[in-house]
Amino acid sequence: MPRVWSGAAVLVVVLALCLVLPQLYANQFLFFDLMVYLALAQGVNILYGFTGYLPFGYVGFFGTGAYGMSLAVLKLHLPPVPAVLAGGVAAVVLGLVLAPLLRLSGAYFAIASLAASQAVYYVVANPSLTGVTRGPYGISLARVYHPSQSYLVMVGVLGLTLAAVLYLRRSRRGMVLQAIRDDPQSAAMAGVNVVRERVLAWLASALIAGLVGGVFAWQISVFYPATVFDLSTSIMAIVFTLFGGTGTLLGPVLGVTVLFGLYNVIGVSEPQYFQLIYGALIVLLVLFLPGGAASLLKRRGIDVL
């Protein structure tokens, strides 16, 4: 099937660019951050684009992954790569604990997930837990710091994420998730176990954020709770996804490339304008272009992956 090939082509091109660009423009941190957002946006996409749940507290999984990875290195003395996997597992465990939130819908879910992420943040940052999480004093992974290795692992995590979205775009499971998003009652009468499918999508999206958080911790190696539980991480990932178009593979890639680019042009020099622009963008998108930029192409009859 040519459509599967074109999807695979997108995947290969994105990964190849991520490997080659740092050789041409020596700013590895910029490209690393770009990959972090590419993966996080796809994680939001899996949940929101395929089930309709908007996770404003998505950063909770990211932070949990970062701390899971760090503690696996510091307490269990795992090598970095297995520790990143441990970060992913930690996020999945948090996802299981928070799975009852899926009983809520719409704004209630968004707010509850936001509150949950803040609860995790305050637990991790609590001075009484200094012996475990180092509380507010932050983490140092200087012993395993290895930016070129962590960069490569991030490329791998991004590849995994894009492959997961491609699978959902092209598989029957993705079709079933879309059916649930369109109408959960009808889906149930069609024999779909709505609760199980939603929980699986939720855990998949938690796993992605956990892995990304784990590699992020490894890459920056010194960080504070506020660094990895920063709400603007959630918001950026959501805006990128909405801007590009949910439920597609290319939409979030497009959203991250354009808006993260804009951020690095305007946001760094004049952060206050940047916040204004992002705020306005969210409002305008939700009102006038709920399908994102990808829907503009779709309207012209171009099939967006």
Place this chain on the structure above:
Amino acid sequence: MSCEPILRVRDLVKRFGGFRALDGVDLDLNPGEVVGLVGPNGSGKTTLINVVSGIYRADAGSIRLGEREIGKLPPHRVAALGLNRTFQVPKPFRSLTVRQNLEVAWRHRRRPGPGVREALEFVDLASLAEREAGTLNTAQQKLLDLGRALVAAPQVLLVDELGAGLGPSELELVADRLRRVAEAGTALLVVEHLMGFLGRLTRRVVVLNAGAQIFAGDLAAAAADRQVVEVFLGEGH
């Protein structure tokens, strides 16, 4: 055909806060039988369908499908066991094509039944198979809803106002299809305000008022029943 009922509802109660939407409903459906369920707005018809299909959980009473008690099962389990429904306001998967709508149900079916193509032809949507379901008109969406339910090969089909809002030729088509479904052995419970439409399907009706059955029997006898007339038209008629 045996007269062991395929669906047996006993003393069904559903409360919303202090309001008893269903107040002890009994109902039997035999295989291949069509029963009309009528009653004024708010009498509990749709609530009954929602409870029997597992969308709402009953507060008391029992619902048996064949030998199985299904009153506490989630809707996808109820569907797998052979009870399905259509919705008063059709609920297609709007972003999927007509064909994919039925494929979702076909993939999860647990009982041998019609294929997707066969079901599409049966509900007269084969020519629209590749259209996005959100672009269909209401009548077509209702037929799609019916097709989605039929792919699951139900033993019992609950039909919630399928006729409302349809034109004469569409009504004819729907009535014919429902008759054929019943002739194939499926038991049908048909909620309907259009008495002419109902009369083409069955003589047997159950009348609900305020969550309780006030009449069960022949359609013509219902129209002559004093209590039924009062409920529909008010006192003094």
